[in-house]
Amino acid sequence: MSPKCCKRGDGDDIADVNSIEIGPRRANNSQIGMQGVYLVAAELTGQEFIVSVTSRNARGADLLVTDQGCQRAWSVQVKATHQNRGFWLLGEDAKNIKSPTHVYVFVNLKGKERPAYYVVPSEFVAANVKEDRSKKSGKLFYYLNRTDAEPYLEKWNFFG
Numbered sequence: 005m006s007p008k009c010c011k012r013g014d015g016d017d018i019a020d021v022n023s024i025e026i027g028p029r030r031a032n033n034s035q036i037g038m039q040g041v042y043l044v045a046a047e048l049t050g051q052e053f054i055v056s057v058t059s060r061n062a063r064g065a066d067l068l069v070t071d072q073g074c075q076r077a078w079s080v081q082v083k084a085t086h087q088n089r090g091f092w093l094l095g096e097d098a099k100n101i102k103s104p105t106h107v108y109v110f111v112n113l114k115g116k117e118r119p120a121y122y123v124v125p126s127e128f129v130a131a132n133v134k135e136d137r138s139k140k141s142g143k144l145f146y147y148l149n150r151t152d153a154e155p156y157l158e159k160w161n162f163f164g
Contacts, residue, residue, distance in 0.1 A: 034060075040084025040111040041066045043119055048080075053163060064101050069163065076164060077105065081126075084111040084119075092153075094133060094146040102130040107162055110153055122153040123162045 038060075045055045048069055056068045065079035081101075083092040092110045106126040113119050132152045137144050 036084050036086050036113065037082070039113065040082045040109075040119075043084075043111060043113075044080065044082050044109045044121065047121065047160070048163070051160060051163070064097065064106070071164065078163060079103075079106045081106070081108045082111060083108060084113060086113040086115075088112060088114070090150045091134075091147040092150070094129070094148060096144075096146055098146055098148075099130055099133050102126040108148075110148070110150075112150075121158055121160075122150075122156045123159040124148075124153050124156040125162065128152075128156075 041057060045057060045067055048055045048067070052072060054070045054072065054074075058065050058068060064081060066082045067080040068077065069080055070077045083094065085092060089112075098108075103126055108122075108124045108126060108129050110122040110124060111119050112122075129148055132148060133146050134149065135144060135146050
């Protein structure tokens with residue numbers, strides 16, 4: 005089942021709903037987002053970083069990450085989708101939240117396959133955020149095209 009959505013002009017749909025179909029059950033955006041957060045935390049932990057999940061209402065950061073010696077620290081914003089879309093939705097603040105130690109990890113969940121992770125510096129995201137207006141609701145929305153993020157596929161070296 006395809007969610008109700010608006011068109012961006014390039015044939016890709018931007019979801020305008022709070023939940024989406026996944027097989028016989030429904031998963032809402034919050035569940036998909038949390039799955040992405042914990043998968044990114046597991047990836048970073050597997051690379052021997054110390055990772056802490058923030059409270060769900062923390063603005064701008066889903067994870068706080070440090071190296072084993074507590075010499076370097078990063079904040080991480082995770083955006084996940086279960087569909088192989090050509091974009092990720094962002095908040096308006098993505099245009100303004102930028103720091104050499106703040107990074108976005110965009111996650112494309114692929115069912116039982118390994119997800120695709122795009123590790124994108126916040127400065128790049130801020131410079132490449134697109135905006136459009138929903139034809140249905142008139143609401144302004146912000147997004148990053150996957151083609152802009154492609155050079156950052158699996159770029160875990162951002163963390164050193």
